Amino acid sequence: MKLKGLFIAILLVFVTACGAKEETSPAPKKEELEKITVANWSQPITEATNLLVDENKGFFKEKGIDLTVIPGAGGGDAIKNVLSGKADIAFTDPGSLYFALDQGEKVKVIYNIYPQNVFNVVSLKEKNITKPEDLKGKTIGVYSLTSGTRQNLLVLLHKAGLSESDVKIVETGISNFAPLMQGQVDATAATDTGLYLGKQKGLGDVNVMEVKDYLNIPSDVFVVTEQTYEEKKDELQKFIEAYRNSAEWMLGNPKEAATLAKTYAIDGKDEKVNLEIIKLRNASSVSLETEERGLGAIDSVVLQEGADTYQQLGLVKNKLDLSKVVSGELMEDEEK
């Protein structure tokens, strides 16, 4: 009867689906592989290609790590996922780190992913905004009120002696160059990659103020809970070694990374664009410290300065002591 046939069909689909639902591959699991989950601040994007290509390049596999990356909606999301136990390591920004510390969370910074600050403030040339002081009384766009663009804008203003009340901040969402091009804002707070994309979409001549010229707080760091730090020291160390290798590979092979990004990154549609983005991220991964001490070297002084600035801005309530939070231990062990 018709019903019977339908029932069997449904059963077959169910069985197939159970097979398809498995996210992890059904390959036999080796006992040596340790599971490590990284909570990203975004979807899997080209910027972090080196973290996404383990299936192809095996940086983490060869260190005995079975790596999973989960997406997030911002650095705060990444830290939340780590605090709730969904992930071991957060790929997050210092701002979210400060907020977590302010709430009393016990976390540690174990690696400096992008020691260079990538945030900027962009305005059309005709507005003649060349230094932070020129922003007084202007309308400035940010991604959202919780985003890193706003926080870094405030840091920039603070260094120029201005406060939030001296300017008008407007939420524009991530496509923040459209309002700039249409004259709805005088300037927009963005990032290096955002600026590149904006130029691709027809942004004309602009003046750019780099936040790193005023206070070079890192853009992203790896953060873990103190508990994970104590319990999984070995795995974390291996992870850092693997990440370093992957970062070095991307530094030396941007074209290969751009090609792989087409497959592994959700925004990797155009290989040429991928290449430029990867080059930008490569540039932000190196600094004087990394030249001396290797990739991932943490400058706790500037992190402390960042925390203090956040307190002065009123973004965090308490005085945070970063000296207890920063740990280069896992990287020093390797150097020995």
Add this chain to the structure above:
Amino acid sequence: MSFLTIEDVTYSYQGKNPVLHQVNWEIKKGEFHCLLGKSGCGKTTLLKLAAGLLQSDKGSIRLQGSEVVKPSPECGFVFQSPNLLEWKTVIDNVLLPITLKRKITEEDRRQALELLELVGLASYYDRYPLQLSGGQQSRVAIVRSLVQKPSLLFMDEPFSALDAITREELQDDLLRMCNMHNMTVLFITHDISEAVYLSDVVGVMAQGEIVYQSTVELERPRKMEMRYDSYFNEFCLTLRQVMGGEHS
């Protein structure tokens, strides 16, 4: 020897006044009985009790000696409307009573087609009910009631919604089939001439009681001309008077 015995049956729907009051009736094997009555006199209720769809409060109903407690495959039932399942073909509708009991065999199919042939619908076997006219649907419903070769047929005003000519054709079809299989029939109607044309015995019901009973002395097979002869008309007049009488 009685085939169906209704003895002292009383019935009322929940908490209401009795619909049937100490009704007695007897049908012998092979007889065609009609119950006449105005709407609301309780004839449909009596039919349902006899078929086992309802349980009497008092009294008993016996079929061939054994008590009727629930519907039996020995009995066929034809409702006021054809009640065919729209999503099944004609042949599947006819075979429904068997489908509910066991798997259909080729023999079942063949017999069902034969029955359909009797009413001239064999070529419609794979059509759907909504593609048939009212009269055709009624025929299918009758065929369905006969597919389990019942010995007793209950019919609840099955032709009341049809036009006069179709009604007469179906009456002849019914009589033919009953004759072939020596069926016993209990037929409900409010149409006096239909009752006289079809039956061996006619009963009149009013307000839950049998108020009149008479045997029809016409030969079988019944012919159309009989409808217009004097015996027929006198009989109808008597029945008419009985039915009209309770208000005087």
Add this chain to the structure above:
Amino acid sequence: MKKMPIYSFLLLVLLLALWEMAAGTMSELVLPAPSIIWFTLLDGMKSGYFTQHIIRTALEVLLGLLFGGTLGFVIGILMGEVTFLRKLLFPYIIASQAVPKLALAPLFILWFGFGMTSKVVITALVCFFPLLESTVTAIQSSDKQKQELFRMLGATRFQTLIHLKIPAGMPGILAGLRVSAVLAVVGAVVGEFIGGSEGLGALIIASQGMMDTPLMFATLILLTVMGMILYLMITWFEKKWLKPYKKEK
């Protein structure tokens, strides 16, 4: 009236032409022209960029529809048949109708993780209620006369369910399925919005960051087509199944 499809098509052409002209005056970020969207769509399809995302979202939609729909159907039958169950669960069903199920999406991401499971759960939940409602109504509203027929034929309760109540209720049940299908696409997309790294919903979010508005439009078109295909499939199935229910010449 035969010319109606032509008129509808001409209207579409007119709208596209107007759009093309209007977009010429605006930046691509705000309103891209249909021609650019078309090329983006074609390009992405040819290069295989869209493929994994289409498959992912389609799988979520189909699985969610399967599980949510089947569960809604089965529980609908139980509630339709067993009065005690129906009266017991009825207030909860009403209450849950008021809960905007899509607002539960972040909660499900929290519980079920970022993989496909959470999206399928969200979609299944969204598909569950329309099918539950339509099934309960269908089971309860079968013809009393036909039920009497089945009693007369000595059918068991189960037989009456299979041979009468469910076939009789199919028009209503399929209508519920149609509603579920459209909602299923929404469910999958919202799930991907909130925590997705793959799929057409995740792609829309990504296109924000890529400042690629043509891509956003192209993805929207793909989602619309997916929803339409699903809807038309069910409508076709409805027509086939329900052919005998309608009068025909």
